[in-house]
Structures are given as C-alpha cells and as structure tokens.
Amino acid sequence: MISERASILLKTLVEHHIQDGQPVGSSTLLKVAGLPVSAATIRNVMSDLEERGYLHSPHTSAGRVPTALGYRLFVDTLLQIQAPEDDAVSALRAELNPDKSATELVQAASSLLSNITAQAGLVTVPRQxxxxxxxxxxxxxxxxxxxxxxxxxxxxxxxxxxxxxxxxxxxxxxxxxxxxxxxxxxxxxxxxxxxxxxxxxxxxxxxxxxxxxxxxxxxxxxxQEGDGEECMMVGESRLLGSATAEEMPTLRDLFESFEQKKDLLHLLERSTRAEGVQIFIGEEAGYDVFGNYSVVTAPYNDGFRTLGVLGVIGPKRMEYARVIPIVDVTARMLSSALSS
Structure with a gap:
C-alpha cells in the first residue's frame, strides 16, 4: 500500500511519461499534480517510491520513469478506463461482419487492432x-x-x-x-x-x-488444413515509431522472437485459459524479449468454447486507458460475429 499523496504523484508521473516518453522530474510533478506540497516533499515521495521499486532513475536524467512494478500498480489501482471512441466501435462493427468466414474475421480483427491502437495487432487463428x-x-x-x-x-x-x-x-x-x-x-x-x-x-x-x-x-x-499461420500479426513496424535509440537492440530481439513465434504463442496459450482482458507488463510475460514491452490480450469464442486470443503488443508506456477497452470490445465483437 502507498499513501494517497504517493498514489496521486505516481499516477501523474505515469500519465506524463506515457504522453511524452521522457523521465519526469519533481518540478514537473509540482506543476502538474496540483498538490499543496513543496518540491522537497515531492522529491521525498519520489525517493520512497523508487526505493520500493515503483520508479527508476535513468542515469542520464534527474527525472524518473515507471518500472514494470510501477506500471502494474498504475494499471491495477489508479487507471481510469476510457470508453472506446465511436469511430473505433463503428469500424469494428463494420468489419467484424457475421457474414464473413472465420478466417476473414480473424484477419480483420488483427488489422483493426493495429490501426485503432497504433500498436502491433495479433490474433491466434481458431485452434484446430x-x-x-x-x-x-x-x-x-x-x-x-x-x-x-x-x-x-x-x-x-x-x-x-x-x-x-x-x-x-x-x-x-x-x-x-x-x-x-x-x-x-x-x-x-x-x-x-x-x-x-x-x-x-x-x-x-x-x-x-x-x-x-x-x-x-x-x-x-x-x-493442408492447419498448415497456415498459428498467429496473425499486423503492424510490427509501428513498434519502431515508439522505440528510443536505447531500445533498438531489444526491439531487434523482439522481432526475431516474432519470426520464431514460440515465446509469443506460449504467452498467448496462457491467455486462452483466462477470462477477460489479461495484461502482461515487461518481464511479467516470462520472457526477456518482452522486457520493454507490454502485451494486452483477451480470448474470443463462438458462444460455446474459446477459439483463440487477440491483443496488441506495444511499449510499456502504451495508453492502457485506451488500449484495454479496445482489446476487450474487439474480442466481444469477434465472438459475437463467430457466434451468429
């Protein structure tokens, strides 16, 4: 547990870091958080959060960035989920048409997830x-x-x-x-x-x-049945746009993992056994290549049984408030189309 003041400052810091990708200093928090406290108090709270593993100080900056643990606390207790935009819902409704085949629906879902969230979209094909x-x-x-x-x-x-x-x-x-x-x-x-x-x-x-x-x-x-791709992925190149120079080596490792797909498929298999949206932040995925990235998934079904999993992969500083409901509603609408 952390204090209400620490919660407000952590939430403000994470949201600010998600927005611009830069370390956040105490002076910025003093302006943005709106708390009636001094800069020294904010520095003390930030130091405490860092000692407890929620924040990290890059050696090149006096500011701080969230750790995977900090993001986890933010997502679990501080995040305010946004309702999906009307345009996104309309696009999903138009493309996830029950008249399409299962293969066409899966392909459409992966493309929609990538386009709407500006991350890499993925969908496992219905299990054989x-x-x-x-x-x-x-x-x-x-x-x-x-x-x-x-x-x-x-x-x-x-x-x-x-x-x-x-x-x-x-x-x-x-x-x-x-x-x-x-x-x-x-x-x-x-x-x-x-x-x-x-x-x-x-x-x-x-x-x-x-x-x-x-x-x-x-x-x-x-x-030939079942010899195709086990997982459809669209928009991997979008990850390049959000990567910093320091993240490029790990991004190359992630792309190599995409080629093999073994680690990714193991992670998605875990998601098929869960209900609702699952969020894996950094090392929570269980594989080193996901250290700087988060995976948000949700299973989809045909009304009787789980057929597969869909989701997005993006940097840890993705817009969780927007991405999570998009993944959720896409899974629901794909399930509805496959059930009709």
Whole structure:
C-alpha cells in the first residue's frame, strides 16, 4: 500500500511519461499534480517510491520513469478506463461482419487492432480442435487433379486442389465424398485426420480399392488444413515509431522472437485459459524479449468454447486507458460475429 499523496504523484508521473516518453522530474510533478506540497516533499515521495521499486532513475536524467512494478500498480489501482471512441466501435462493427468466414474475421480483427491502437495487432487463428468438418465435395479437373470444396464449422468454405495418382470420374468422386461425409461429418478436423491415417495404416490389406481411394482423397484434402499461420500479426513496424535509440537492440530481439513465434504463442496459450482482458507488463510475460514491452490480450469464442486470443503488443508506456477497452470490445465483437 502507498499513501494517497504517493498514489496521486505516481499516477501523474505515469500519465506524463506515457504522453511524452521522457523521465519526469519533481518540478514537473509540482506543476502538474496540483498538490499543496513543496518540491522537497515531492522529491521525498519520489525517493520512497523508487526505493520500493515503483520508479527508476535513468542515469542520464534527474527525472524518473515507471518500472514494470510501477506500471502494474498504475494499471491495477489508479487507471481510469476510457470508453472506446465511436469511430473505433463503428469500424469494428463494420468489419467484424457475421457474414464473413472465420478466417476473414480473424484477419480483420488483427488489422483493426493495429490501426485503432497504433500498436502491433495479433490474433491466434481458431485452434484446430475447434474446427469441425461439415462437408466435403470432390470435383474432377484436367489431368490427375481434383478440386476439393471443404466446409468447416457452420459456413466457412475452403477450396483447394489436390493431385492424385490416377484420374477419377465425377461419379467416383461423388461416391467418395458421400462416404467421407457419412463417416466423418461433425467431427473435429484433427480427429478426422488421425482416424483416416489410422484406418489406412491398420486396414490397408483388408479394405477394398474404393474405400482406399476415398480415404486417400480425404487425407490429401485435409493435409493442408492447419498448415497456415498459428498467429496473425499486423503492424510490427509501428513498434519502431515508439522505440528510443536505447531500445533498438531489444526491439531487434523482439522481432526475431516474432519470426520464431514460440515465446509469443506460449504467452498467448496462457491467455486462452483466462477470462477477460489479461495484461502482461515487461518481464511479467516470462520472457526477456518482452522486457520493454507490454502485451494486452483477451480470448474470443463462438458462444460455446474459446477459439483463440487477440491483443496488441506495444511499449510499456502504451495508453492502457485506451488500449484495454479496445482489446476487450474487439474480442466481444469477434465472438459475437463467430457466434451468429
């Protein structure tokens, strides 16, 4: 616990630092905070907050900046959340249209988050176990090629072309699709893959050529499913605009982490198991590369189960009062679109 006076000064300092990115001195706080105290009193309070780990004094300045612990206290107890701007809500409502496919909605959400918050926006794609096979159709093309029309979940349609070892007639493909739909429709895609491969492996010598061909077609059709990006990210370059010269080396490390995505995906996986907005400030993320950055996330769903996580990555001095409600409302509106 800190005193009311210390709370006011810490809140003022954090808000001022978020605004201009510079260390804040006691003389500035004396002018801005509006407290009937002397500059010496403010210096004493600042020294106490620094000793307790809430503030840090850069060696090049007499002013102070918040630490991750200071930001955490600010976010948890001192922050005044702003209502999302009408323009932002209108943009979200227009782009997160229920008539779009799940893939289109996820892509739109990541772009919207980046554009509205001026940070890097990210969305994990719906987890494969949440995708269910509704229907598959096979249509013959020239040569040994087959057009696959894959219906996933309620209305997401995916088209792809597969190559087969021999040509098939339209009737043969229609029969194969009917068999696959009868055996696997309504099951999770990853379970369908496993079951098809297991049946082909275990019963290769016992099944007839018709069933073998049908299973082979289904296996090829699903091979590409889930091979795409696990996480869509937009606006990484925006992080450059807010980085100081001292932060550039750590920013390069962060970009390399984005390329590998392992640390980021582990962090987002933790968010899928939580409810509502989660805020990871600096080292709270558990990875050194996030030391100068914060991640604000929220899970999204289809009305029945959590499908993934969306959020933004930005400097620790991001505008939390504005970013947090944008992430929250985007998750709610994406969930609503996917549930409709």
């Amino acid at each position: 176990e949440a995708n269910q096979l509704r229907q598959v159709e096979f249509l013959p093309l020239s040569g040994n090629r087959v057009l696959v029309i894959l219906v996933v979940n309620e209305r997401e349609v995916q088209n792809r072309i597969i190559h087969t070892q021999r040509p098939f007639t339209e009737a043969q493909l229609r029969d194969a699709a009917a068999m696959v739909n009868q055996r696997y429709a309504g099951q999770a895609l990853n379970q369908v893959k496993e079951r098809i491969l297991r049946e082909m492996r275990e019963a290769r010598s016992q099944i007839d050529s018709y069933l073998e061909d049908s299973l082979d077609l289904a296996s090829k059709a699903l091979d």
